[in-house]
Amino acid sequence: AQSVTQPDARVTVSEGASLQLRCKYSYSATPYLFWYVQYPRQGLQLLLKYYSGDPVVQGVNSFEAEFSKSNSSFHLQKASVHWSDSAVYFCALSSAGNKLTFGIGTRVLVRP
Amino acid sequence: ETAVFQTPNYHVTQVGNEVSFNCKQTLGHDTMYWYKQDSKKLLKIMFSYNNKQLIVNETVPRRFSPQSSDKAHLNLRIKSVEPEDSAVYLCASRRLGGSYEQYFGPGTRLTVL
Numbered sequence: 001a002q003s004v005t006q007p008d009a010r011v012t013v014s015e016g017a018s019l020q021l022r023c024k025y026s027y028s029a030t031p032y033l034f035w036y037v038q039y040p041r042q043g044l045q046l047l048l049k050y051y052s053g054d055p056v057v058q059g060v061n062s063f064e065a066e067f068s069k070s071n072s073s074f075h076l077q078k079a080s081v082h083w084s085d086s087a088v089y090f091c092a093l094s095s096a097g098n099k100l101t102f103g104i105g106t107r108v109l110v111r112p
Numbered sequence: 113e114t115a116v117f118q119t120p121n122y123h124v125t126q127v128g129n130e131v132s133f134n135c136k137q138t139l140g141h142d143t144m145y146w147y148k149q150d151s152k153k154l155l156k157i158m159f160s161y162n163n164k165q166l167i168v169n170e171t172v173p174r175r176f177s178p179q180s181s182d183k184a185h186l187n188l189r190i191k192s193v194e195p196e197d198s199a200v201y202l203c204a205s206r207r208l209g210g211s212y213e214q215y216f217g218p219g220t221r222l223t224v225l
Binding site: 032034036038041042043044045046049051088090094098099100101102104105107 | 116118145147152153154155157160167202204211212213214215216217218219
């Protein structure tokens with residue numbers, strides 16, 4: 001069975017500060033990993049993805065994530081957040097490309 | 113514009129009614145999905161469908177059924193809604209055999225009174 005754990009339900013940061021969102025996964029094989037963002041009243045938008053190769057992947061809007069096989073983690077980071085980054089962020093895992101298994105999401109609030 | 117489109121945006125109905133939601137993708141993808149997002153933002157797969165195979169999550173009640181006319185459309189019908197069906201229903205698609213990311217529509221918010 002596969003699972004995704006996002007240990008932080010809510011994160012509050014000040015505008016301009018750095019942000020790290022944690023994601024741990026459980027899967028027996030090499031996973032396909034994603035980060036999605038959901039703005040209020042909208043669907044999910046893909047931020048970035050990891051399949052193989054360089055463990056640091058760049059995404060849209062200056063987000064990046066680092067894959068660690070030894071830690072079973074795929075943490076998301078941004079060096080300097082903007083108020084518009086306030087949203088819910090989901091880590092997801094795909095097994096053999098079919099369904100996505102999501103974490104519970106981390107709600108990010110950026111204070112001005 | 114290429115994207116995943118869903119209608120309606122919102123729907124309010126009474127217990128026991130039948131509802132149907134539409135999803136269309138213009139991305140040229142082969143596989144489509146329905147997800148349910150509850151009030152706590154938890155996302156669960158309901159169905160995945162390509163033109164050859166329907167995979168149903170075993171936890172989905174039988175009153176839910178997907179309906180597809182072609183690979184660009186996957187609608188969702190709920191035969192007799194229950195209060196616990198109140199949620200946001202998200203449609204997604206991906207290209208079979210391509211990269212594994214899925215692209216999502218804006219969702220349909222269902223409220224059952």
